[in-house]
Amino acid sequence: MKAIISNQYGSPETLDYLDVNKPILEDHQVLVKVHAVSVNYGNLVLLRGKPYLARLAFGVVKPKYKIPGGDIAGVVESVGKNVSQFQPGDEVYGDLSSSGWGGFAEYVAVPELAIAHKPTNLSFVEAAAVPMAAVTALQGLRDKGKVKAGQQVLIYGGSGGVGTFAVQIAKALGAEVTTVCSTSKVDIAKTIGADTVFDYTKEDFSQRKERYDVIIGANGYQPIATYKQALKEKGTFVHVGGSETQMYQVMLKGPWINLKEKKKMGNFLQKANQKDLVFMKELIEEGKVKPVIDRQYQGLGEIPEALNYFEGGHAAGKVVVSVVQS
Incomplete structure (x- = not known):
């Protein structure tokens, strides 16, 4: 072969x-x-x-x-x-x-x-x-982020492989979803169901006043201080992708933030398993994710x-x- x-x-x-x-x-x-x-x-x-x-x-x-x-x-x-x-x-x-x-x-x-x-x-x-992208998004939202119906969820990088699944899965879990992407991808983010989409080339994310229950970092180079500021009290930031610098910041600074403040910040590695593949199959066949x-x-x-x-x-x-x- x-x-x-x-x-x-x-x-x-x-x-x-x-x-x-x-x-x-x-x-x-x-x-x-x-x-x-x-x-x-x-x-x-x-x-x-x-x-x-x-x-x-x-x-x-x-x-x-x-x-x-x-x-x-x-x-x-x-x-x-x-x-x-x-x-x-x-x-x-x-x-x-x-x-x-x-x-x-x-x-x-x-x-x-x-x-x-x-x-x-x-x-x-x-x-x-x-498989890998969808299950990463699923586990980051459901298992690490503990997303519940009615919560405010931000997907930073909602137009990439993991991000497009994260937007749809968060909606399927009942969340109100905001996502961040570039100009050329705004229409894609809207098509897959994001409630609010903003273009990082036109607006500085760090200046926004909105606060979120869960933030999924699927891409980007934002310092974790920016994400911490955007979280509600007791909110959770989950790093699943993005720059290596951001990953190491979460590894080194995240535990200190978790101890000092009522916010959680952590990295996340997807764990391949059949049960979640079956779960995704059901969501897809129900028309909730594509x-x-x-x-x-x-x-x-x-x-x-x-x-x-x-x-x-x-x-x-x-x-x-x-x-x-x-």
Whole structure:
């Protein structure tokens, strides 16, 4: 089979597009013929080995996982003897970031609990856009932010991969949603249901008087003091994306703020799990959430180009690569 191989940390151009052996299926695994994959921030961390702390998990000197790729959508080819939830022919989607990666390939062997049945109202391309970004948004809002119906929620960076899902999920949870984005993405944010949208190129967020119960930092470079000021008393800021400087500020200053004031500030790392994939499937089939796709590439060989585009930071929604032509 064809696959994208990572033998060294570096730019997308260091990736190789090679013939490799098809995975050997273990008893607890499902062999999936991959139809589409999507690109996430985790792919860049795996590619470049930055931030350097990530190398403790991904390999100190060179990549531990030779075939990158987390989000997939495809069709079950075969199942191990201990698999009970799937059978050949099932359409599935999943996030492989907690089970060895390997998605940038024509076939991948995955643990049964890493995937779920694909939403019936999505194509493979649309379904591949969902897992990591949607579950990150879901867990950041529901689990870390404890969002409740009627609360005021701000999504800073509501037009990116995680942000577009966060806006829709917050609405599905009953919140009133404000989001921040650039001029070219205002219409997208309105289309997916944001109650209030403002353009950071025209208005200084730090000067706004509104206060929020929960703020999700999905992108941007704001100092955490700005977010702290925008929180209501007992409000919560959740960093899920954005600059490394912002991430380290939350790591180092967040605990002090949490002790000193009645506000919570913390980083958040998504945890891939089947239960939340099923939850997202239900929201999508109910019409409450839909993936926003910025750009689609054709074939595994275009993954380096897709990564370069994604790393530019201007995608409005998700970047997806078709592996099998429709």
